[in-house]
Every structure is written in structure tokens, then in C-alpha cells.
Amino acid sequence: xxxxxxxxxxVICKSGTSVKIECRSLDFQATTMFWYRQxxxxxxxxxxxxxxxxxxxxxxxxxxxxxxxxxxxxxxxxLTVTSAHPEDSSFYICSASFWRGKETQYFGPGTRLLVL
Amino acid sequence: EDxxxxxxxxxxxxxxxSSSLNCSYTVSGLRGLFWYRQDPGKxxxxxxxLYSAGEEKEKERLKATLTKKExxxxxxAPKPEDSAxxxxxxxxxxxxxxxxxxxxxxxxxxP
Numbered sequence: 001x002x003x004x005x006x007x008x009x010x011v012i013c014k015s016g017t018s019v020k021i022e023c024r025s026l027d028f029q030a031t032t033m034f035w036y037r038q039x040x041x042x043x044x045x046x047x048x049x050x051x052x053x054x055x056x057x058x059x060x061x062x063x064x065x066x067x068x069x070x071x072x073x074x075x076x077x078x079l080t081v082t083s084a085h086p087e088d089s090s091f092y093i094c095s096a097s098f099w100r101g102k103e104t105q106y107f108g109p110g111t112r113l114l115v116l
Numbered sequence: 117e118d119x120x121x122x123x124x125x126x127x128x129x130x131x132x133x134s135s136s137l138n139c140s141y142t143v144s145g146l147r148g149l150f151w152y153r154q155d156p157g158k159x160x161x162x163x164x165x166l167y168s169a170g171e172e173k174e175k176e177r178l179k180a181t182l183t184k185k186e187x188x189x190x191x192x193a194p195k196p197e198d199s200a201x202x203x204x205x206x207x208x209x210x211x212x213x214x215x216x217x218x219x220x221x222x223x224x225x226x227p
Binding site: 004006034042043044046049091093095102103104105106107108109110112 | 147148150152157158159160161162165167203205207214215217218219220
């Protein structure tokens with residue numbers, strides 16, 4: 001199956017700092033990647049859709065200046081949480097769109113962010 | 117509006133006690149229904165895609181079926197390692213990609 005990696009898996013940072021999370025599709029090219037946020041015991045909440053070579057599309061209520069997304073290549077998308085605050089602490093998961101006739105989304109293992 | 121509803125929210129099973137999870141959807145023109153398994157602290161793991169009513173897919177103790185309004189995930193003779201949250205998702209009518217996820221069913225299998 002298609003493999004998606006995320007780095008780092010865990011990050012602790014001080015309030016006010018910025019944190020970058022990488023999402024890579026390891027064995028396929030993904031023109032589209034997605035970023036989700038998940039709170040404890042809740043389902044996935046889509047934050048934004050990232051397309052290679054173009055600006056990301058953000059869901060309603062997601063601050064694009066706080067959550068910067070860059071999809072620099074067909075295998076890499078990054079999410080930067082700028083000026084992080086404790087309320088940004090969450091589990092961030094990316095997925096990559098894999099096409100073989102029809103589409104399937106494969107997910108990364110997630111990144112746990114804790115802002116102190 | 118496209119909606120995906122999963123039931124029950126939680127399911128506690130004895131090892132070997134078979135059961136079924138439900139995913140009902142209101143998306144018109146279904147282009148695929150996806151099942152994922154998510155373990156605590158991990159990203160969802162792809163299980164199955166079903167495309168048309170009557171389709172069935174199996175993987176070990178899991179079997180997914182699809183009708184025009186809902187999908188079932190049957191767990192046969194579950195083992196403790198089947199404990200996880202099971203999510204279903206559908207792409208919206210007007211585009212691929214932005215999957216609409218159900219809230220999930222948390223399954224706990226006790227020895």
C-alpha cells in the first residue's frame with residue numbers, strides 16, 4: 001500500500017514560537033494532500049487542502065496566516081503553525097491522495113503538538 | 117447536505133463475539149465509501165473502499181458491505197488486537213478529496 005510519513009511525530013514548543021510539520025508520500029506522487037486536526041475522542045477535522053504548486057484551500061474558520069501550508073513538490077507538503085499558543089496543542093494528521101483509476105486517501109501517522 | 121453517521125459510538129465485545137458497525141450516508145451519487153481503522157495516537161489506516169451497492173470486501177476478520185444507503189463493517193470472532201476506532205468516509209458529491217468522515221465507532225475487545 002501507499003506510505004505517508006510525517007515528521008516530527010512529537011513536538012513540544014514554547015508559546016510564541018513556530019513549528020513546522022512535514023508530510024511526505026514515500027512511494028507515490030500526490031498532487032493533493034490534506035491536513036487534519038484531531039482533538040481527543042473526536043473525529044478528524046479537515047483544516048486545508050494542499051495542491052502542488054498552488055495555494056492551499058482552507059476550510060471555514062481555519063486561519064490561513066496561522067497555519068501556513070506549502071506543497072513544494074509532488075511528495076512533500078508542510079504545515080507551519082506560526083506563533084503557536086496552548087490552544088493550538090492538538091494531533092495533526094496529513095493525508096495524501098493516491099490515484100490508481102480511483103482515488104484513495106492514505107494517512108500519515110500524525111504529529112502530536114504540545115504548546116507550553 | 118452530505119452527511120455520514122456511524123453507530124454505535126462505542127462497542128464493547130468479548131473476544132470471539134461477532135458484531136457489526138454501521139455507517140449510513142446521504143451523499144447522492146456515491147463515488148466510493150471508505151473504511152479506516154485508527155489506533156490511539158496514530159493516523160487512520162486504510163482498510164477498504166466500496167464503490168457500488170452489493171459490493172463486499174474482506175480482510176482477516178473484517179468484512180465490509182455496501183447498500184444504497186449504508187455500509188456495514190462486520191467483525192467476526194474479534195480478537196483484542198481488533199480494538200480500535202473504525203471510521204467511514206465518503207467523498208462529497210461535487211468533488212473528490214474532501215472526504216466527509218463519520219464520528220467513528222470505538223471498539224474494545226476484551227479477552
